[in-house]
Every structure is written in structure tokens, then in C-alpha cells.
Amino acid sequence: MGREQQQQQQAAYTVEQLVAVNPYNPDILTDLENYVNEQVSSQTYSLDANLCLLRLYQFEPGRMSVPIVVRILIKALMAMPATDFSLCLFLIPEQVQMEEQIKTLIVLSHYLETARFRQFWEEAAKNRSTLEVVPGFEQAIQGYAIHVLSLTYQKVPRPVTAEAINIEGLSLDKFLEYHVANSGWVLKKGHSRSQLMVLPRNEFNHPELKKNTVDGMPFEHVTRIFPILS
């Protein structure tokens, strides 16, 4: 297992290098397509390599493979909150975006971008066959949901969490237990006896933690008045 991973990393290194040396070379197109599949199976990710491939498709639309584009887009969704999904869409011609599967992904992205998690999970359930191809999808989106929750909440009601990550009942208890043990979450009773999660403090949900920009002054500015002071 360990060796396998090592090999994969080595392979990853070479494709990344290939992209760095040949950013504008159509000959690496097939390598990049294989690399997308490899990212899917090994649960790794390279935005640069995938953008490079989309760029080559953009230059030679005849060589475009829709299944590969779909995989790239799913991977990009998993990279949220980064804007990777839009970055990919900017490079995909409009008629390709009309493909059924891609249209679905655009809807999913829209739900995530507007934090409508309930709709997202409903829609995702309907399109399991597309999404299942990429392992780790659910966990990645849950990661994003938790990111948005912890930007927004100090104390978040249990039902809100449940809806965002699409886990309920006993599984949710387990999930919470895990985060209490590993991520510094605290469980509390709220006003109406419902459960509350106290999320770890960060500069986003405790804005006062944001480092105050000191009223500092660059040294060069001060030097300008030296002649006057002397």
C-alpha cells in the first residue's frame, strides 16, 4: 500500500512537471486525460493540470471528451470554497455546458455557492450515478459545508448542521463525537433543550480576533520629515 502511494506520488510529480515544462503542448493531452482518471482513483487533485487540459480542449474542440470534463468539474466542486468550478467553466464552450450531466453539475454548484445544502443533497441523490464515479465526493462537500458553518456560526443548532452535511440520527451523533474528539467542537444544550454545537473560535466567527491593522507607517514616509525635524 505504502509503495503504491509512493509510486502514485512519483507519477503525479512527473505529470505536474510535464505541465510546467509544456504548458502549451498538445502532445501531453492524453497524459493529462489519464491523469484526471488517476486523480479520481487516488483521491488527489491538481487544478493546474486540469486547467491545462481544458485549455488544450479549448484550442482543439474536436478532441474534447465530455466524460473527462465531467470528472474535472466534480473534482472542482470538491475543491470548494475555492473558485475552481468557475475557473473551469470559463474555459468550457457554451454548447458543451448544455450537456445534461454538466448542466446538473452547474445546478449543484449553484446550490453550494448559495449555501442551499438541503436542495444540494436532494439533487445529488438524484444523480448518484454521475457522482459516485468520484470517491470522496460526499466527504469533500461535507468539509465545505462545515467550512461555511464555521465562518458563520459560533453556536450552531443541531438541525442546521444535520441539513448542511446531510447526516442524521445516530450517524450524526457519531460524526459529532468524532469532531468533539478531533476538531475542538463542544456540544451544549440550547434554550429549547435542543442540541447546540459550539464551533472552535476563528477570526471569521469571532471577528474581534481579526488582527487589527495597526496604524503603522512605512519607514520611508517618516524619513521624509527628517530634514524638517533636524
Add this chain to the structure above:
Amino acid sequence: MASSYDYDDASLDSRHTRPPSAGQGSAGTDQGYDPNFVPDSVKTFVVHLYRHIREKNVYEIHQMYDGSFQRLSDRMFRESPWPSVEAIAPYVDNDHVFCLLYREMWFRHLYARLSPTGRQRVESWDNYCSLFSVVLHGVVNMQLPNQWLWDMVDEFVYQFQSYCQYRAKLKNKTEEELQLLRQYDQAWNVYGVLNYLQALVEKSAITDVLEREKEGLEQFAATDGYDYEGGTSNVLKMLGYYSMIGLLRVHCLLGDYHTGLKCLAPIDISQQGVYNVVIGSHISTIYHYGFANLMLRRYVEAIREFNKILLYILKYKQFHQKSPQYDQILKKNEQMYALLAICLSLCPQNNLVEENVNSQLRDKYNEKMTKMLRYDDEAYAVYDELFTYACPKFITPSAPVLEEPLTNYNQDAYRLQLKLFLYEVKQQQLLSGVRSFLKLYSTISIGKLAAYMEVDEPTLRTILMTYKHKMHAVDGDGKIIPNADVDFYISEDIVHVVESKPTKRYGDYFLRQILKFEEMIGELDRIKMD
């Protein structure tokens, strides 16, 4: 005025507003153009320019390039091309490199004042290929002014963009033009263009130069990229440097903003640098950098850089009034105000905008900015209008399909970028509403805020999370950067609002006043009372 908002082809570029042909009985009207006739003034021009180049007299070269060439163009070649290169070659020892440089200027003049034919476009491409090949593979020992080297890269990218627009309009092409497109399918090929720019960056080793400069091992910005002592040629090095900016632009034209910014990364734009010595390069860098950041939702970064350059242009544009680039400067200036208006509407950060820039902005866009905050149909129309006016001229890079039925696809790339941008605007449509409520409270319950917003509680929670998500940018390293002016957090069912008050910069204020008074006292001292 309204017509200037229409997104059309290159002819809208201000460089292409041809001088009114009425009036002046100009000397070189088309019928009279004889490519082999070399007037004395042109003879003198090329002879001197050639000599200065051989003597590496950068100052004189710059005078002739920036001054004499424009003056002669205005006086004698308003509506006709310069004499052909074959005609002037005998006066410059048939020097191969000089002839390539002359032709580069020849085509640039043609593009700016006349409309190039399909064949001329192809010939200009060939000329760039020969010129860059000499620089990349030959031994060039010239010293050329930065202005000229910047113009070369800039024009190269411009002509590429122009060619993409030209070949995308297939409907009214003549059989001869179509034949030309078939025959020269390698001309202005996107791989070719990108690989030339990339080769210039790599061969010049400019990124190493900039690295060593950071460590204090090499001078670059301090000498504006010239080598005053060793006298080695600055041509490859500077072409490599400017090619990074050229690559940023090409990638923006393709909608590949991430890669564009990556190409620019070796240049630290937070510092003074060689990129801001030539104003055209300064503006192009910041315009594309800001635009890419806008599309990546890094609004604060875009606002900060637009503010800086708009202030710079406001202060210094008067010195460029006579420059051939003046129209272009003004055009980009206006476009960047439009982009700034968009950024500030999506992400109000007025304390980042300097007073004078702000008052210019309000003069131009106050009404439109008020509309944009409303997020109704009229607001979308304004976002659409400003984006269309201010965006780069997006291109479709793939080769045209030269089979019937021939269609025009020159607007496809632009429509896609516009659509995706408006999609983003739509996702943010409820944010300005929630922001204006948040501003009024220090704490408010979810229920009450939902009632004010006329939505149910779960919906309000999604709006608040969307606000948080959209108001945080992700930078190149994956770091989360807060961009909100009004911030909040939710504790159970209560929203706590934290407005970041603009901290008054007393220090800077006092420093400025001290300098001002000192100046005044100095002036008073100089006044001699009779």
C-alpha cells in the same frame, strides 16, 4: 455615447478611431501611394535610426522612435502605409535585423491607421516569427528603449486578438480571404503565439533575474533593465519580462484567469518595478490583473490595485497628452472606473478608495452604482452594460470551421464570460439587502431579520451563509481572506453584527500636514517684502 457600450470588433479600439479624413488635403492619399517611393525625410529617418541603433544610443533611438516616427506618420502617412521595407533597405546596408524592426513598425502603423488585409495580417505574423527567432536564436547586441520593446509584445498580442476576431467573422469573407485562411492556417495559431511568449520568458531567464534581484545579487529595476556598465543587450531580457505581462493578457482573453495570474507571479506588483516605467505596460498589467481578480471573486485585491493605478493616472496623465498612447490611456482609465464600480457594488469597501478617485467614480457612476445595489432587472442591465464596456476582447482560439454554412462566432467567447459573470451577480443578489439591515443592528434575532427580509428562517440562514462565503476570497495559496465591510456571527438564533470601522490613519495625516506646512513656510520665506 451609448454606442460605445456595444461590444463589437477591434474597430472599437480607440487606436482604430481613424483621424477624420475630411479637412487637410493630406499628402499621401491612397491613389498616390507608391510603396517604392522614399521621401527624403524618411531616408534621413532610417539612416539616423540605423546609426543610433548601431551606436547603441538608447536616448536618441527613443527620441526617434517615440517622436520622429509619430511626427512623420502624422505629416506624411496619415492615410497610407510607410514606404516598403525593400525600398528603404539600401539606405541601411540591407541590415536584416533593422529591416525586421522597420517592418514591425510598418505593420503597427498600418494596423493603427488603416485596415490590414488578410494577407498583410499573415505577413505581419511572419515578420514577428522572424524577429523573435533572431532574438531567441541569434546573437542580438542591440540596446533598445523599453518603450519600443513593450510596444512589440503588446502589439504582438493585440494583432493576435485582432486576427482571432477577424477570422471568426466568416459570413462576409470573400472566397479569396477564405482561401488565405485555409492556406495559412498556422498564422497567429494560438500555440505559436503562446509558445513564442513562453520561449521569450524562458530563454531570457527573467524569472531568475528577478529572483536574484530580490536577494540583492543583481540589479534590474534599479537600472530599468538596461545594462549601463557591461553594455550587454537588453532586448531578450526585456522581451522576456514584458512577455509575462503579454501572457497574462492572452490568458485573460481566453478566460483562463488563474493561469494568467500565475504567469505574472514573478513580478511583484506591490513594489515599484520595471513594469511601471512604461505607462502602457503599467496600465495593461493592472487592468488585466484587476480583471482576473474580479473574476476570481477577489474583490478587495482588485479594488486596491484599481485604486492605485487610477490615482496614478489622475496625477500623471497630463504628461502623456502628446503620446500616441494617450487615447488608449484614457480608454483604459474609463474601463477601470467601470470595473471599480462593479467591484464596489459587489463588495462595498469604500475606505479602500482614495478621495480623488472616489469623487471621479461618483461623477461617472454614482447613479449606476445605486442601481446596481438594487439587484432587479434594471440592475442586471447595468452590470451587463459595464462588464461589456470594460471587459477584455475575449477570443475563441480554435481554428475556424471553414465549411458551409459559414457563421460568425466572434461573440461566443464574450457571451460565455458575460453569462458566467452575471450568474455570479445573481448568486449575490440578496446580499446587499441583508447587508443594509445588518448595518442597522448590533444584534438581531434570526426570526426578526427573516421577517424584515420577507423570507422564512431556513432561507435567511442560507442567505447569511452565502454572504459569508461570497465575502471571503480564497487566495492563490488557498488562504481564506475576509473581504466584508459589515461582518457578523451567529450564536444559536441571534445574529451579532460587527462593523469594521475604518481606522483613521492619523499618522499619515499628520505627516502630510507637516510637509505641507513646511512647504508653505518655505514659500513665505522666499517672498521678499519690498
